Amino acid sequence: MRKTRNGNKRSQTPLVHVYGCQCSLCVPMPGRDDPIVRLMPEDPEMLEGKPDPRLALNYDDRFSSILGTGVSRRDLLRVGSLAALGSLLPTAATFAQEKKFDPVVKIGYIPITDAAALLVAHEMGMFKKHGIESAPPTLIRGWSPLVEAFASHRFNLAHMLIPIPIWMRYNNKFPIKVTAWNHTNGSGIVVHRDAGINTPKDLGGKQFAVPFWYSIHNIISQKIMRDAGITPVIRPQDAKLAPNECNLIVLQPPDMPPALAAKSIHGYCVAEPFNALGEMRANGKMLRMTGDVWKGHPCCVVVMHEADTMDPARAQWAQSVHNAIVEAQIHLFENREAMADMLSKDGKNYLPFPKEVVRRAMMLYQIPYPGNPDAIKNKDWGADRINFQGWPYRSATELVVSDLKSTVITGDAAFLDKLEPKFVADDLVNYAFIRNALERNPKWKNDRSVPATGDPFTRKEVISL
């Protein structure tokens, strides 16, 4: 017989056969070594009659995991410094602080076609041409990590959905400035082909997804719904909906096409290329292009830290950055297909999609639109699936702010009530750099959402629902 640690031999038959039991019933049983059984280790020290320490009541169970309990010891050891270290961590300043101005442009982006201008500016060497060094852009999945990384100064240039800087500046008092528009249009509403939705009115009683509450997609979708007499609501999926109510949920863009295919949602509004993906792979059809509803609407904006825009010593740097961005936007306008291929997985893999998807996302704007001629009603607007126009029109900013006040969301939006649209247009946006850059590059006026006559820097917003 095997000896136990203390050298005693086991002789009687215990009631509970723990691991290492040496009684006559156990020794011939080969199953004790099973990996499954071994997931729950036993106390090997089980002597006959001595209770399993895990089972005894007088042991301290409060922290015990499945593996055992504590035994009281009298020794006083020095308390580990881990807790103290934890409190010091924020001041250990491991996140990038602005000790010294770093002229290298660090870009953060989300892998959607919205990011194209910044990516092209880096890849095609436009930053370099203006004497600016730029680090390879960092792909971030999700707006929240991008915002956090930007806020901790890990990036000094990023693109964000236009409501996000509004939130950051006025709700959280973060010193952020919008310095240009990254692109316009580039979004659409996709619905399931067999859901019987041919006009926005048919969205009543259905489930609809947006990527983010604080997005132009949410704003425009709700605009379209209200105009068609539908009330957007936010309720649990199985709640009863009146025939004129449409239930909104937030989904990550990659989940939208499969959810559409599985009929968990009946439609969604999101940035490209997920509309293209929905059309190509999830039995979806384009209901309406957002650029066909609001002419030249902003979607993503270029943001910078306020210090970078206000410091006179950095003004030259900021100006060069914007020169590069505008040149990238014009380049995109003129070389769509080549740039689509470059950005795709078959190119430099900035956007991890095959080139057919990116091409469709950036270029397909046939009139009449295949699959649904009503997707594009305003043929004379001359818009495109996505446009790269950089001037941040005041009128658009004001309209976004006033629309936000009536947009249904779940966050706490009390600060919006006190927000004056005109004030935001003056305070949030920095017009200096982008204006200079545009004046150097007159080709920007080729974009059809820019007024052809009169002052190109002011326009009236045109909405056609």
Added chain:
Amino acid sequence: MRGSVNWVAGMAIFFALWWLGGYFIAANAKTASFSGFGLLPTLAAFPELWQAGKLQSAILASGERLGSGLGIAIVIGLPVGILVGRSKLFRDLSNSGFQFIRMISPLSWMPIAVLVFSSWDGSIVFLVAIAAVWPVIFATAAGLAKVDPAWFKVARNLGANPVQMLTQIIMPAIAFDIFTGIRLALGVAWVVLVPAELLGVTSGLGYSIKDARETLSYDHLTAMVLTIGIIGYFLDTVCVMLIRRYSWHWSGA
């Protein structure tokens, strides 16, 4: 008495360190926008969230999903665990398959969950269940392995039918291990619940954390995170009490 004094002292030290960290964050101009992480803003957020009813509805919604997921895990895990414990053939055949699926991170199932379930709650419950079922299965099997096989012989000699064997012998014998397995499953389920609630729902603790994060309301975020910690702690303590109650020490001599 001494135990509760130390309990209070421990929490007090914890809060003090937290407050210290928050103080440094707020004092530093560069990080002041993240001051919501500190102790005082977080505590201040609780009454706000309670007033707005957000705390209650989030706890209820998440609790439902967690409960359903755990319930399914137990309902599936117990019989399978008993099978694993009793039948060597089943155990040997299923071992490799189970171990393989067990090691696939539950959140990798998300795209499949979206596709298969047309209800968001269903997908979330599925993710929770698929994460929680393994500890239950293996704990049950381990518990069964500890049961003296002689008892089965005796019971059969005394004329017990399979049902009676199940209820009078197997269940009481393995109750301890089952509750230990449930405790583990609970821990895993909490880990999975927060990212699982990214799927299309607009209620629940995980969703509220996401919402707070997106609006940079870090005080709300930390309040919700603390709520999860507290609830988890409470449920874990309940499990420990159940384990203690069903330990052999109670039913033994």
Added chain:
Amino acid sequence: MSNNAAVAAAAPAASRFAGFSYNASTFVAGLAILFGLWWLSTWALSLNPATSRFASFGPGPAFEATWAMIEKGQVQKAIWASSYRLGAGLLIAIAAGVPIGILIGRSRWFRELSNSPFQLMRMISPLSWEPIAVIVFAGWNSAIIFLVAIAAVWPIMFATAAGLAKVDPAWFKVARNLGASSRQIVTEIIIPAIAFDVLTGVRLALGVAWMVLVPAEFLGVRSGLGYSIEDARESLEYDHLMAMLLVIGTMGYALDSACLALIRRYSWHKQ
């Protein structure tokens, strides 16, 4: 004569071989059953016209995609990157968890003080630490490693403490009587005694860390298994997704078995 000797020598070897082939055949049979069920369910999915496009979830496309990705070297790169983060996170968790666990096991004062805060922090979903990780850590790798470590430290800590609890207190007295220094107590008594439990804790920690690694890798990195899954998910390439799931499952299984082998080696049974 030599025949008999050969037979006699072969007998134990034969029984070992029989045992091994039984294990091997049930291993294979188990996996075969699993894949059979998988094939069946995707076949059922392909019958429904609406979801038939997603039939690329099946085992056939998955294996093809796995092979294609191995050829392109994507699988190896992803495994390497993820292993680095997992390993670093686990090492940190062990380096932090074992000493604290020993402290908890040895000092009642520390244990009672730290119990409630640790329990509270333990129940916080590791991914809720994400905003803090992003803000505090300058590098994305470090943020991910932090998330892995903070998920993995709790099982190791408590397993170490539990292991220490099983150590016979008499040993400490004897050791001290024989003039052992504190350091010797730690290396000669505590560590060998708790090796089994620590390794079990590591195995549990591995399970949790593996679970956390995939969503943690959504943060700003362009390599790793989690990144590849998200990539496949975004472009709706479900065969690649299932291929990555296969890789993750296999790798997880291998790591878990390695832990198990270590545990077996350090179990008391050997004595």
